[in-house]
Amino acid sequence: MLKEKVFLNQFTVAEQQVFELALDGYSGQEMQVILSKEETTIKAQRQNIIRKLGVSSMKEAVEKFQHLKYESPRKLIQP
Incomplete structure (x- = not known):
């Protein structure tokens, strides 16, 4: 956690x-519908993530989160 x-x-x-x-x-x-936000806003937030x-993609970001239990805590924070 x-x-x-x-x-x-x-x-x-x-x-x-x-x-x-x-x-x-x-x-x-x-x-966009769930958060009541514009397409450009959602795209910008996804790109920031x-x-x-x-x-290189949201799919890869999700996979990275799902594999947290195998990563060292030091790898979690990007410099």
């Missing part, structure tokens, strides 16, 4: 909401 909190704390509250929806398998369009995690 601590690893998950450390992982998510690198995101803004809005990015955390988008990421949590991504973890549940929602698409960008579904996120991807950049902060140093991955």
